[in-house]
Amino acid sequence: MTFSLNTCRKWSRVVHRDLSFFFSGMLIIYAVSGIVMNHRDTINPHFSIERKEYTLTPLPTPAKEIGREEVMTILQPLGEAGNYTKHYAPKAGQLKVFLKGGSNLQVDTDTGAAVYESVKRRTVLSAMTRLHYNPGQWWTLFADTFAVGLILITLSGIVMLKGKKGIGGRGGWEFAAGIALPLLFLLFF
Template sequence: MQFNWRKINRVIHRDLGYFFTGMIIIYGLSGIALNHIDDWNPNYIIEVQEKKISLPEHFDENNQASVLAILEQCGVNQDYKNHYSPSPGMIKIFLEKGSSVTVDTATGIANIEIIRKRPVFYEVNFLHYNPGKLWTWFSDIFAFSLMILAITGLFILKGKNGIRGRGAWLSIAGILISIAFLVIYL
């Protein structure tokens, strides 16, 4: 029986590719999101609104019922957590899930900040940020497997499109571009 290293190479490449499809998508999406962190918040959608309200009659900033009346006027559905007065004439109301309402009691202007998790991106970024020891191990195995995928991928094709032809030129170009960015950014 002859040892067929090309067949074993294809099997390893194929099976690792199938097994880590989910991880490749997770890290691909979160990588794109994190690359553009200066352009947008990849984890949260933050909506800011300004609304003119009228304070309830006999308003008392220390009375929770008065503060809840403000939230009702603002049309905020999130649960009240707490509130305080950071300075005279200002009230900051904290809501569940990080949202808040800041009210200028002199002008009746309420600044409403509603925070929601960005669908899909929040979850993939959560995993990208490495939430625990088991995930660390799985991610390390994935990283090692990516190197195996890269190496086995070099030897999938034979001939002019393989590593001795076009594949060599493309591999060299990819390596040189990576080195160029290292030189530029370091």
Template sequence: MKITNRSLHRDLAYFYVGLIIAFSFSGIILNHRQDWYPMNYTYENKPFTLEIPSEEKQLTKGYITEKTKDVGKYDGHRVRDGKIRVYFKNNIIFDADATTGKGSIEYKRKVPIIGHSMYLHKSTNNFWIWYSDIFGVAMLVIAITGVLIPLGKKGFKGRGWKLAVAGMLFPLLFLFLFA
């Protein structure tokens, strides 16, 4: 089997089409995560009051774990700007006023498929990092072989180089003007 520029481009694109689509969707969503974040949307919200001890230093992991054992498995907490936030396993969060203890429990979950594909974008698993690096190299090969496929006035020597330069200007302008 003869490996040509066109066959290499085509076969890599076929192999990675699923990952290209998943990364495209999750990348767009990550760009707009302040508007909609499918990694954790609230599907239920219940009022809850946590009995607050007389001194803030008594608000310890042990104290909170004891007082919230019916809510879920404790995963961490913080007190900041007069608010307390308690994190539980399984995407449960309690937010309340740190002086009164009145607040609500939010039960969260991922949006199916889209929320899960975002995990691929954010994963720090060693296997996934290596696979993503290989994917990145494959994307470079796909881009380079794609540039080299067409010939003639619509090829890289014709108008292709102008489009490539224009396409490179946008990220460079962004880096210089906004980063």
């Protein structure tokens, strides 16, 4: 069997197609979590945090003397009574209640102003983002295999097309632009 440019193109199509299908799921996961990681100042990938303000009737008991039963009464309308962990009064007239999962409630016992902060884990997005932090030795092996796969997909894509659409024509210009753009950002921004 002789090796020719046509044989190389034929095998590059096979490699390109099969590796593209194999790694496409991982590519989507990395792309979505990468976007979220780039915007961590506006999107928390691990938790969804919501703040709600309420007005309760002012509590007659001083904050430092409020017991668990009174706190449960306050939590009942929020549906959080079963998530109570502890409470304390950081200063006179203020009550802070801690709930399972990181949620909390702060109450001004004099005015009845309350702020409920609900914290919920983003299960899927958090797990996807965790992959960027290299969670273990097996993941390192897979990530390295993924990187090699991307290199093979790229190289097979470069040699797959011939003529004015391939690396000798429009494809070459696009390839050069794809290298130049990140270099410009590295050098000038």
